[in-house]
Amino acid sequence: MSDVNDGERDQLTVPAGVAGLDGVMYLHGLFPEAFLAEIDAAREDTPVTLASSNMYCDRRFLRDAALASRVLEHLPRELGFKHVLSDLRFLEYPPGGHILTHVDGVRRDDETNVDSTNSFLLFMASVPPGEGGETEFLAEANDDAEVLFGGRPVRGSVLVFPHGVPHRGQFVSSHAKVLLRGDLY
Numbered sequence: 179m180s181d182v183n184d185g186e187r188d189q190l191t192v193p194a195g196v197a198g199l200d201g202v203m204y205l206h207g208l209f210p211e212a213f214l215a216e217i218d219a220a221r222e223d224t225p226v227t228l229a230s231s232n233m234y235c236d237r238r239f240l241r242d243a244a245l246a247s248r249v250l251e252h253l254p255r256e257l258g259f260k261h262v263l264s265d266l267r268f269l270e271y272p273p274g275g276h277i278l279t280h281v282d283g284v285r286r287d288d289e290t291n292v293d294s295t296n297s298f299l300l301f302m303a304s305v306p307p308g309e310g311g312e313t314e315f316l317a318e319a320n321d322d323a324e325v326l327f328g329g330r331p332v333r334g335s336v337l338v339f340p341h342g343v344p345h346r347g348q349f350v351s352s353h354a355k356v357l358l359r360g361d362l363y
């Protein structure tokens with residue numbers, strides 16, 4: 179990433195050696211455009227559901243074991259993940275959209291009866307620097323806590339993190355933030 183300045187690189191690289199960021203990864207360039215286009219098509223085929231109360235965002239839920247296992251195939255094998263749960267959802271934040279600080283819940287996979295350990299956010303749209311929409315990881319699960327890392331959405335880049343790391347989605351301005359969210363172990 180030699181063509182980006184330091185401030186922009188800071189939003190693409192998880193700082194090393196920060197205890198609160200153990201296990202948080204922001205991975206780039208793993209998902210080829212042809213696969214992303216297929217995921218876009220799946221999104222368009224999935225109906226929108228109302229958002230929950232802690233967020234301002236449209237959601238589309240799908241259960242797609244084939245798509246889940248293809249997401250897994252694109253993650254580096256050495257990370258050791260074995261399974262992406264088939265329950266997936268698209269999140270689409272309109273201008274002003276956001277999600278408040280929270281930790282993610284563990285989900286039991288109903289095929290394997292194994293609990294998920296990590297969440298992933300695969301960004302389907304890029305948000306330019308300075309336009310909001312970062313996924314921020316915080317030292318504690320409250321909105322006043324220190325922000326340890328803010329990942330700027332880049333199409334095809336994926337955040338993977340342990341469910342228990344507090345995080346939020348910053349307010350989106352005029353650039354829509356669109357992502358595929360799922361759970362894995």
Ligand SMILES: O=C(O)CCC(=O)C(=O)O
Nearest residue numbers: 277282312313346347359
């Ligand atoms: O949109 C984001 O940046 C975070 C989404 C999130 O935390 C979630 O769906 O659990």
Ligand SMILES: [Fe+2]
Nearest residue numbers: 280281282345
């Ligand atoms: Fe979350």
